[in-house]
Amino acid sequence: MSLPRMSDPMTLTGSAPGLTHPLLPKLRALKLSGMLLTLETRAAQAAQSQLAPTEFLALLLDDELARRDDQRFHRQVRAAGVDPAKSLAHFDFAAVPALNRTAVLELATCSFITHAQNVLLCGPTGTGKSHLANALAVEVLKRGHTALVRPAHRLLADLHAARADGSFARRFARLCALDLVVLDDFGLRPLTAQAAEDLYDLIRERYERKPLVVTSNRAFDEWPEAFGNGLLASAALDRLTHHCQTLVIRGQSYRQRTRPASTTTRPTGTSDLSELPPPSSEDGR
Numbered sequence: 267m268s269l270p271r272m273s274d275p276m277t278l279t280g281s282a283p284g285l286t287h288p289l290l291p292k293l294r295a296l297k298l299s300g301m302l303l304t305l306e307t308r309a310a311q312a313a314q315s316q317l318a319p320t321e322f323l324a325l326l327l328d329d330e331l332a333r334r335d336d337q338r339f340h341r342q343v344r345a346a347g348v349d350p351a352k353s354l355a356h357f358d359f360a361a362v363p364a365l366n367r368t369a370v371l372e373l374a375t376c377s378f379i380t381h382a383q384n385v386l387l388c389g390p391t392g393t394g395k396s397h398l399a400n401a402l403a404v405e406v407l408k409r410g411h412t413a414l415v416r417p418a419h420r421l422l423a424d425l426h427a428a429r430a431d432g433s434f435a436r437r438f439a440r441l442c443a444l445d446l447v448v449l450d451d452f453g454l455r456p457l458t459a460q461a462a463e464d465l466y467d468l469i470r471e472r473y474e475r476k477p478l479v480v481t482s483n484r485a486f487d488e489w490p491e492a493f494g495n496g497l498l499a500s501a502a503l504d505r506l507t508h509h510c511q512t513l514v515i516r517g518q519s520y521r522q523r524t525r526p527a528s529t530t531t532r533p534t535g536t537s538d539l540s541e542l543p544p545p546s547s548e549d550g551r
Contacts, residue, residue: 304329342407347415352400362394362517369513370398374405378477379445384506385479389515395481398513399448402479411445418449418480422461438464442471446479453484453492462493466502473505480506 293299305326312322343350354374359367378385385402387395403413416424421441428434441447447468457465472478484492486503493499 298330300333301326301330303333339407342412343404346403346407346413348403348407348413349400350404352397353404354398354401357394357397357401362515364516365394366513369511373402373511376402376406376409376411378511379406379409379411382472382474382477382509384477384510386506386510386512387479387481387515388485388512389483390517391483393515393517395483395515396450398515399450399479399481403446403448406446412443413446413448414441414444415448415450417454418452418465419455419457419461421447421449422457422464425464426458426460438468438471441468442476444476446477447472448479448481450481452480452482453488454482457492457494459494462495462498465493466498469502469505474509478506 289305290299290302293301308322308325308329311317311325317325340350354370359365359370373385377383385399387398389395400415403415406413414421425434425437425441428437449465469478482492489503490496490499493502
């Protein structure tokens with residue numbers, strides 16, 4: 267009895283233009299159409315190395331698993347609001363020579379996730395705080411953890427909107443459950459009384475459970491002004507800095523450095539932390 271004839275060749279959707287193979291319908295039916303991307307290469311490798319059929323199949327399965335892992339990572343990157351281009355590999359350490367590179371690379375191991383240790387990145391505008399925070403989130407995602415990166419004012423605005431549509435409890439619970447939440451540019455915009463309370467509640471709920479990474483160009487003695495409530499600011503700082511690594515980044519704004527000399531100006535209305543000593547990371551009390 268002769269074997270059934272394979273279907274006519276079909277083009278693999280989403281692959282290189284013109285890529286066809288008679289196995290495509292069957293691979294697609296099994297949700298393995300991505301395997302076709304390396305099928306011919308692996309078949310040639312198997313023939314050249316005289317691999318056993320099971321070894322050939324193992325190579326194809328490894329390729330498929332790697333492809334799915336890559337797709338999963340990119341979905342997580344999009345959901346987390348992370349910019350994959352702002353990684354540690356693209357951070358210009360030479361531009362901020364005072365930055366403790368060893369401390370940054372230690373953070374990149376993501377041990378701070380395991381120990382629920384917060385990270386505060388402080389310094390003048392344009393010195394790379396947001397880039398570093400984003401890069402840490404990239405490393406966290408690479409290790410299979412969950413993360414979210416948002417400007418502080420936007421995250422708090424989203425929580426405020428969630429009250430209107432009845433989704434506040436669900437959204438807040440999700441923020442508390444994420445392995446890492448990055449609050450970028452805290453203090454850049456004033457907080458409403460409700461936003462200050464929401465931020466304090468988030469810090470309190472994640473305390474000693476899940477870490478936060480916070481970037482700010484505000485000195486710590488200016489946090490009461492940013493919160494609009496001295497008691498909440500004091501309680502928030504107490505919890506944030508109890509188990510915490512603080513990096514103060516000193517230097518000139520990257521954006522100012524890259525402007526033409528005739529138009530270079532120093533930004534006003536923000537704190538200059540370049541001369542501040544880093545606060546104690548042992549205890550914020």
